[in-house]
Amino acid sequence: MGIKSLHSQIKKASRHVRLQEFSGKTLAVDASMLLHKGSCGCARELAMDIPTDRYIQYFLKEILNLEKLGIKPLVVFDGQPYPPKQNENSRRKRQREISLQKAKLLWDKKNYCEAQRYFLAGVSITEAMVQKVIQRLREHNIEYLVAPYEADAQMAYLATCGKVYGVITEDSDVIVYGAAKVFTKTDTNFGTSLMIDASLLQECFELDQWSFLKFIYISVLAGCDYLPSIPGVGIKRSVEFVKRIKDKDIFQAIPRMGLYLNLQITIPEHYVHNFHKAVNIFRHHMVFDVDTQCIVPLNTYDEGSCYTDMPYIGRILSKETALGLAVGNVSVNDLSIINNYSPSSIFTQSVNIEITVTGLEEAIAWTLPCCPVITLNLRVLKIVTPQSSQFADMSYGVIKLSDERLSVFNMQSLIKCSMSDCCIVNINDRPFLMLWKWTMINDTISVADSLESMSISSISSDTTSIARLNDINEDDPCNIEHSVPFKVLGVCHNMNRQEVLEAGYIRLYDHKLPVKACLRPDPSNKFDKDAIAVDLDVGNGWQHIGFIPSELTRYVHKPFTEGKLSVVVDHIRFRTTWMLVGFYVKITITKVHSMWENYVVMKSKKSALSLFPQTLLRGGVGFSFEKKNTFSLLI
Structure with a gap:
């Protein structure tokens, strides 16, 4: 409550x-x-x-x-x-x-x-x-x-x-x-x-002499799970009462609360005693200490007080029982043994280490000899590890190929990983630092630089091959798949389009089903005879939801008629910022065998900046670099 x-x-x-x-x-x-x-x-x-x-x-x-x-x-x-x-x-x-x-x-x-x-x-x-x-x-x-x-x-x-x-x-x-x-x-x-x-x-209570203990007094007087409030006394009158008694003993002042507040108040029998108990519970409730693996009070007892003075705050259990309860091996109802899970990995102290990634070398397949056989597609990184860590001599690391946070690679990228989330693995008799979980600390590359330096290479995920980035010839059009976001306009033009997007949202996130997208010329558009419409299939056939921006249609018509475009829906979001109230969709259009024109890329960049304030761009918030070298934008 x-x-x-x-x-x-x-x-x-x-x-x-x-x-x-x-x-x-x-x-x-x-x-x-x-x-x-x-x-x-x-x-x-x-x-x-x-x-x-x-x-x-x-x-x-x-x-x-x-x-x-x-x-x-x-x-x-x-x-x-x-x-x-x-x-x-x-x-x-x-x-x-x-x-x-x-x-x-x-x-x-x-x-x-x-x-x-x-x-x-x-x-x-x-x-x-x-x-x-x-x-x-x-x-x-x-x-x-x-x-x-x-x-x-x-x-x-x-x-x-x-x-x-x-x-x-x-x-x-x-x-x-x-x-x-x-x-x-x-x-x-x-x-x-x-x-x-x-x-x-x-700042919320404006007491003359603030202390957290006074905050506890106010909270208990207002009514809590351990003690109902005095009839007629809520949070505001509790604050006023604590203000007026100043530094007087609150336990002696409570029976005269009506005089302090100029109200007719009846103090329930035993209220002061129960108030004292509730305050002690909030201060000394029994908890589990993960370092000593023992039951301890939330805060140390006041001088002259001890556990025997307040047995209601909870029992002190044996270390074995306390640990068993903490990891779920002991029943909370009767403290009987219900499981035998080993807790050795739960309460380890995680020490964070910062690893500098200086190069992106290859994609590699790691086959684990288990039943069933598991193959992980990994990306090899050239790294510099701190001399103070147990991985000080490691020069190469691997992450899952599906982890796209390094898709647009920036030299000297700094990532952080807990030592409990790292281990050394041997792949083809070569040692690697396996980064199971990691977080990008800084991304010094700017948004503009990111747009200009998007990778156009495609890494094969075939488990039998190793695709080296250096072997890809950017001049060979067969290797190129260039994707940019296109803002879908007119999604709030009528209620039907919003209903389609809402159905798509439910399909994507509640039912975990795909939402298909397609493009089609729409010469019937009275505002633009060259308009290109965007349709979605949310499970009941294709339905029109909007258009791509008119200034970009001339760049789309030719590759569209040549069959060199593909379009996907990555996200549907409900937005209420900047007066954009309603469902909006993010689509990504991929152009194969050639690059998008610079103008198309720049318009995508402007769309990004218009939707995300500059303060949100630090650290890449608002932008993500996804599979197939896709620069993605929420719209």
Whole structure:
């Protein structure tokens, strides 16, 4: 639930961000948030015990989207039921059971729409669901952690210890636990989020003498999972009360709250005692320390206090049990053994190393002698590794051929890779540094230079061949495939075109099906008899959605009639910036056996600059260099 109305109070500490700003950072991800969102798409199946893995698919999609943005996720699951939340958890469980009963009755009466609403309210997350997700995370080598109790406290601890940069969650409790950077309202498809910076909280409350402890007082008074608010007291009156008592003992001031606020307020019995407990929970909640692999308090105890003074903050488990719980080998319900997964690779300390790539040499096939036989197509890089790393003597490295971040190669490109994501492999008796995961640190090549220096070579992905870039003759037209983006105009001209694009968007991203594109001359266009129309097939035949810019049609007509063009749809996006409200499509037109004219390339460049402000061009944001030497643009 979180703190009531806290988000509205801390707007000054919030700002909208693009997640690409945090590429290379590790963020803790609230697993409960993703499980609940994912279960909404299969609530009826879960409630009626119909086999489904849609919640797993949703979970993995969100995590993999973060990785595509350059963010390293660390997924944190809730652990044992937390005793101080017993009353709140019991209340929620009763509500779910009532909703589930209503949903089944309505479903039997064929009132499916209303039944679905109650199925959503009645869905619950089980340990079996969590174990299935954990298994898939292991398969994808994604780090995770099961907290001893509340995931919010565990994520805040990871943040305060520097294990993660920030936390992705929708629960405001994590702010009160002490996380410095919290990301809410996160959309991994569009790479956006609302970041709350705890260092700016003081500006939101305007207290005479700010302290984080006073923020905890305000949050607990406003109402939380551990203590309901006093009737008539919300976040604003909590702030006012803390302001007026100044540095007085809050525990002595609470019984006289009505006098401070000039209100008729009845303080519930035992409220001060329960308030003290709630404050201690937010300060000393039991968490798992990944270095010592022991259960420890979130913050050290005050002088003169110890664990025995506050047993409600959670039990201290043995080191073996704590580690087993953290890796998912121990049940959160009864601490019984449910798995035997080896945790040796989960909590290793990842040391980042910076590798300079100085040359792009060849494509090479690496066949792994396993069953079934796996062949990886790799790209060979000439590299310089730091003398301080264990790979100091390595002169060559390899990455997956499908990794296109180095398609337009810039000398002295600096990339960063964790030592846990590197290893030495031998291919044809030759040692290489295998870069399984890596991030571009800087790309000193400018946008204009990138346009002019696009590679026109084509690397063969045939597993039996080795294609050397130096062997490709750029003067031989048979080797040339030149691709540029063409802006599709008129997509918002009428509602039908928007409906086609929306259907295409659903087909691409929800159903994982291709959307085809084609070009055709349209002499019936009353504005331009040489117009070239763009049609899409979203599963129900070809439908017109727009035109390529009129100033480029004369460059397209001849290769089109000669059959030397191909067109594909890479992305469909919904945009709300610069008054461009609606669905827009990115198409890429490839010209074979010859290069596009300079004018066409320059118009593509201008289209890019008009859609992406200069501040977003740093580090290549807004542009990507994709397969077949394609310079791609979102439109």
